[in-house]
Amino acid sequence: MSIFIIEHLEPELYPWCIIEYKSISKIVGRENLIFTNVAQKDVKKLSGYGLVFIKSVKKMKLKNTCVLDPEAKTQLNPKDKADYFIFGGILGDDPPRKRTGVELTKFIPNAKQRNIGKQQLSTDNAVFTVNKIINEHKYLKDLKFQDSVEIKKNKIESFILPYRYNLANGRPFICKELIEFLKKKKNF
Numbered sequence: 001m002s003i004f005i006i007e008h009l010e011p012e013l014y015p016w017c018i019i020e021y022k023s024i025s026k027i028v029g030r031e032n033l034i035f036t037n038v039a040q041k042d043v044k045k046l047s048g049y050g051l052v053f054i055k056s057v058k059k060m061k062l063k064n065t066c067v068l069d070p071e072a073k074t075q076l077n078p079k080d081k082a083d084y085f086i087f088g089g090i091l092g093d094d095p096p097r098k099r100t101g102v103e104l105t106k107f108i109p110n111a112k113q114r115n116i117g118k119q120q121l122s123t124d125n126a127v128f129t130v131n132k133i134i135n136e137h138k139y140l141k142d143l144k145f146q147d148s149v150e151i152k153k154n155k156i157e158s159f160i161l162p163y164r165y166n167l168a169n170g171r172p173f174i175c176k177e178l179i180e181f182l183k184k185k186k187n188f
Protein backbone atom coordinates (compact mmCIF):
# COMPACT_ATOMS: atom_id res chain seq x y z
CA MET A 1 0.00 0.00 0.00
CA SER A 2 1.23 3.49 -0.83
CA ILE A 3 1.70 6.04 1.93
CA PHE A 4 -0.50 9.13 1.95
CA ILE A 5 1.20 12.36 3.06
CA ILE A 6 -0.68 15.48 4.13
CA GLU A 7 1.54 18.57 4.10
CA HIS A 8 -0.20 20.89 6.56
CA LEU A 9 -0.23 24.34 4.93
CA GLU A 10 -2.67 26.37 7.01
CA PRO A 11 -1.17 28.94 9.44
CA GLU A 12 -2.87 27.15 12.37
CA LEU A 13 -4.15 23.64 13.02
CA TYR A 14 -7.81 24.73 12.97
CA PRO A 15 -10.54 22.43 14.37
CA TRP A 16 -11.81 22.01 10.78
CA CYS A 17 -8.35 20.70 9.75
CA ILE A 18 -8.27 18.22 12.65
CA ILE A 19 -11.74 16.89 11.74
CA GLU A 20 -10.67 16.37 8.10
CA TYR A 21 -7.37 14.75 9.10
CA LYS A 22 -9.22 12.35 11.39
CA SER A 23 -11.55 11.50 8.51
CA ILE A 24 -8.50 10.83 6.27
CA SER A 25 -7.05 8.50 8.89
CA LYS A 26 -10.29 6.49 8.84
CA ILE A 27 -10.11 6.21 5.03
CA VAL A 28 -6.51 4.99 4.62
CA GLY A 29 -5.65 3.78 8.15
CA ARG A 30 -3.23 5.53 10.53
CA GLU A 31 -0.40 3.15 9.54
CA ASN A 32 -0.56 4.49 5.97
CA LEU A 33 -0.76 8.18 6.82
CA ILE A 34 1.89 10.84 7.49
CA PHE A 35 1.35 14.48 8.44
CA THR A 36 4.23 16.86 7.67
CA ASN A 37 4.95 20.54 8.42
CA VAL A 38 3.12 20.38 11.75
CA ALA A 39 4.04 22.85 14.53
CA GLN A 40 5.67 21.24 17.59
CA LYS A 41 2.75 22.36 19.79
CA ASP A 42 0.29 20.46 17.56
CA VAL A 43 2.11 17.14 17.16
CA LYS A 44 0.16 15.40 19.95
CA LYS A 45 -3.18 16.54 18.51
CA LEU A 46 -2.53 14.44 15.38
CA SER A 47 -0.43 11.56 16.68
CA GLY A 48 -3.49 9.31 17.09
CA TYR A 49 -4.24 9.60 13.39
CA GLY A 50 -0.87 8.97 11.71
CA LEU A 51 2.85 9.59 11.92
CA VAL A 52 3.55 13.29 12.53
CA PHE A 53 6.61 15.27 11.39
CA ILE A 54 7.53 18.86 12.13
CA LYS A 55 9.69 18.74 9.00
CA SER A 56 8.09 19.71 5.70
CA VAL A 57 7.78 17.10 2.94
CA LYS A 58 9.47 19.69 0.72
CA LYS A 59 12.74 19.02 2.59
CA MET A 60 12.46 15.22 2.79
CA LYS A 61 13.90 14.35 -0.64
CA LEU A 62 11.56 11.37 -1.01
CA LYS A 63 11.71 9.26 -4.16
CA ASN A 64 8.81 7.97 -6.26
CA THR A 65 6.27 10.57 -5.15
CA CYS A 66 3.09 11.93 -6.71
CA VAL A 67 1.59 15.31 -5.83
CA LEU A 68 -2.15 15.80 -6.14
CA ASP A 69 -2.75 19.23 -7.63
CA PRO A 70 -5.99 20.43 -9.28
CA GLU A 71 -3.83 22.36 -11.78
CA ALA A 72 -1.77 19.30 -12.85
CA LYS A 73 -2.05 18.53 -16.58
CA THR A 74 -2.45 14.75 -16.24
CA GLN A 75 -5.34 12.89 -14.63
CA LEU A 76 -4.55 10.17 -12.06
CA ASN A 77 -5.38 6.65 -13.22
CA PRO A 78 -5.14 3.20 -11.56
CA LYS A 79 -1.89 2.40 -13.42
CA ASP A 80 -0.07 5.31 -11.76
CA LYS A 81 2.37 4.00 -9.19
CA ALA A 82 4.01 5.95 -6.36
CA ASP A 83 5.35 5.12 -2.92
CA TYR A 84 3.97 8.41 -1.60
CA PHE A 85 0.89 10.39 -2.61
CA ILE A 86 1.18 13.96 -1.35
CA PHE A 87 -1.76 16.29 -0.68
CA GLY A 88 -2.00 19.91 0.44
CA GLY A 89 -3.45 20.23 3.92
CA ILE A 90 -5.32 23.27 2.68
CA LEU A 91 -8.91 24.21 3.46
CA GLY A 92 -11.13 24.85 0.45
CA ASP A 93 -11.39 28.38 -0.91
CA ASP A 94 -13.83 29.73 -3.42
CA PRO A 95 -12.68 30.68 -5.98
CA PRO A 96 -9.63 28.42 -5.59
CA ARG A 97 -6.41 30.38 -5.13
CA LYS A 98 -4.20 27.65 -6.68
CA ARG A 99 -2.34 27.35 -3.40
CA THR A 100 -1.34 23.72 -4.06
CA GLY A 101 0.88 24.74 -6.97
CA VAL A 102 2.34 27.79 -5.24
CA GLU A 103 2.88 26.27 -1.79
CA LEU A 104 3.56 22.60 -2.54
CA THR A 105 4.01 21.29 -6.10
CA LYS A 106 6.71 23.70 -7.19
CA PHE A 107 8.92 22.67 -4.24
CA ILE A 108 8.87 18.96 -5.18
CA PRO A 109 10.04 19.14 -8.81
CA ASN A 110 10.81 15.41 -9.13
CA ALA A 111 7.29 14.32 -8.16
CA LYS A 112 4.68 13.23 -10.68
CA GLN A 113 1.81 15.72 -10.79
CA ARG A 114 -1.74 14.47 -11.11
CA ASN A 115 -5.25 15.89 -10.95
CA ILE A 116 -8.47 14.10 -10.06
CA GLY A 117 -10.57 16.38 -12.21
CA LYS A 118 -10.60 20.16 -12.36
CA GLN A 119 -13.10 20.67 -9.53
CA GLN A 120 -11.81 21.36 -6.04
CA LEU A 121 -12.40 18.60 -3.49
CA SER A 122 -11.85 18.87 0.25
CA THR A 123 -8.60 17.18 1.32
CA ASP A 124 -10.45 14.17 2.79
CA ASN A 125 -12.52 13.77 -0.38
CA ALA A 126 -9.33 14.04 -2.46
CA VAL A 127 -7.80 11.23 -0.36
CA PHE A 128 -11.04 9.20 -0.66
CA THR A 129 -10.85 9.56 -4.46
CA VAL A 130 -7.15 8.66 -4.73
CA ASN A 131 -7.70 5.65 -2.46
CA LYS A 132 -10.48 4.44 -4.80
CA ILE A 133 -8.28 4.93 -7.88
CA ILE A 134 -4.99 3.53 -6.55
CA ASN A 135 -6.02 0.92 -3.98
CA GLU A 136 -9.38 -0.13 -5.44
CA HIS A 137 -8.29 0.28 -9.10
CA LYS A 138 -11.29 2.42 -10.16
CA TYR A 139 -11.16 5.00 -12.94
CA LEU A 140 -12.16 8.57 -12.11
CA LYS A 141 -14.89 8.44 -14.77
CA ASP A 142 -16.55 5.57 -12.87
CA LEU A 143 -16.73 7.42 -9.54
CA LYS A 144 -19.79 9.44 -8.63
CA PHE A 145 -19.63 12.99 -7.30
CA GLN A 146 -21.87 15.83 -6.18
CA ASP A 147 -20.82 19.42 -6.69
CA SER A 148 -21.65 21.57 -3.66
CA VAL A 149 -23.32 20.47 -0.44
CA GLU A 150 -25.91 22.35 1.59
CA ILE A 151 -25.86 21.96 5.36
CA LYS A 152 -28.98 23.14 7.14
CA LYS A 153 -28.14 24.98 10.37
CA ASN A 154 -31.78 25.41 11.38
CA LYS A 155 -35.13 25.91 9.63
CA ILE A 156 -34.04 29.24 8.15
CA GLU A 157 -30.24 29.24 7.76
CA SER A 158 -28.02 26.90 5.81
CA PHE A 159 -24.40 26.78 4.64
CA ILE A 160 -23.28 25.93 1.15
CA LEU A 161 -19.95 24.14 0.78
CA PRO A 162 -19.07 24.88 -2.86
CA TYR A 163 -16.76 21.90 -3.35
CA ARG A 164 -16.90 18.49 -5.00
CA TYR A 165 -17.89 15.53 -2.80
CA ASN A 166 -17.74 11.82 -3.49
CA LEU A 167 -21.04 10.04 -3.38
CA ALA A 168 -20.77 7.05 -1.06
CA ASN A 169 -23.93 4.94 -0.99
CA GLY A 170 -25.73 7.79 -2.75
CA ARG A 171 -24.76 10.39 -0.11
CA PRO A 172 -22.04 13.06 -0.15
CA PHE A 173 -18.96 11.87 1.75
CA ILE A 174 -18.82 14.36 4.61
CA CYS A 175 -18.19 13.23 8.17
CA LYS A 176 -20.81 13.74 10.88
CA GLU A 177 -18.32 15.54 13.10
CA LEU A 178 -17.80 18.23 10.45
CA ILE A 179 -21.55 18.69 10.01
CA GLU A 180 -21.99 19.12 13.79
CA PHE A 181 -19.02 21.51 13.92
CA LEU A 182 -20.44 23.66 11.11
CA LYS A 183 -23.92 23.73 12.63
CA LYS A 184 -22.47 25.18 15.86
CA LYS A 185 -20.22 27.66 14.07
CA LYS A 186 -21.38 31.30 14.44
CA ASN A 187 -19.56 32.79 11.44
CA PHE A 188 -18.90 30.93 8.28
Ligand SMILES: C[S@@+](CC[C@H](N)C(=O)[O-])C[C@H]1O[C@@H](n2cnc3c(N)ncnc32)[C@H](O)[C@@H]1O
Pocket residue numbers: 067068069070071086087088089090091092093096097098099100101114115116117118119120121122123126
Ligand atom coordinates in the same frame (compact mmCIF):
# COMPACT_ATOMS: atom_id res chain seq x y z
C1 LIG B 1 -9.27 21.83 -0.55
S1 LIG B 1 -8.00 21.39 -1.69
C2 LIG B 1 -7.21 22.97 -1.78
C3 LIG B 1 -7.07 23.45 -3.16
C4 LIG B 1 -6.62 24.91 -3.21
N1 LIG B 1 -7.75 25.78 -3.08
C5 LIG B 1 -5.95 25.16 -4.56
O1 LIG B 1 -6.50 25.90 -5.35
O2 LIG B 1 -4.88 24.60 -4.79
C6 LIG B 1 -6.88 20.44 -0.65
C7 LIG B 1 -5.97 19.47 -1.37
O3 LIG B 1 -6.74 18.40 -1.94
C8 LIG B 1 -6.14 17.96 -3.16
N2 LIG B 1 -7.11 18.19 -4.25
C9 LIG B 1 -8.35 18.72 -4.14
N3 LIG B 1 -8.98 18.73 -5.33
C10 LIG B 1 -8.11 18.19 -6.23
C11 LIG B 1 -8.19 17.95 -7.64
N4 LIG B 1 -9.25 18.24 -8.36
N5 LIG B 1 -7.10 17.38 -8.23
C12 LIG B 1 -6.00 17.06 -7.51
N6 LIG B 1 -5.87 17.29 -6.18
C13 LIG B 1 -6.92 17.84 -5.54
C14 LIG B 1 -4.86 18.78 -3.36
O4 LIG B 1 -3.76 18.05 -2.85
C15 LIG B 1 -5.15 20.03 -2.52
O5 LIG B 1 -3.97 20.66 -2.07
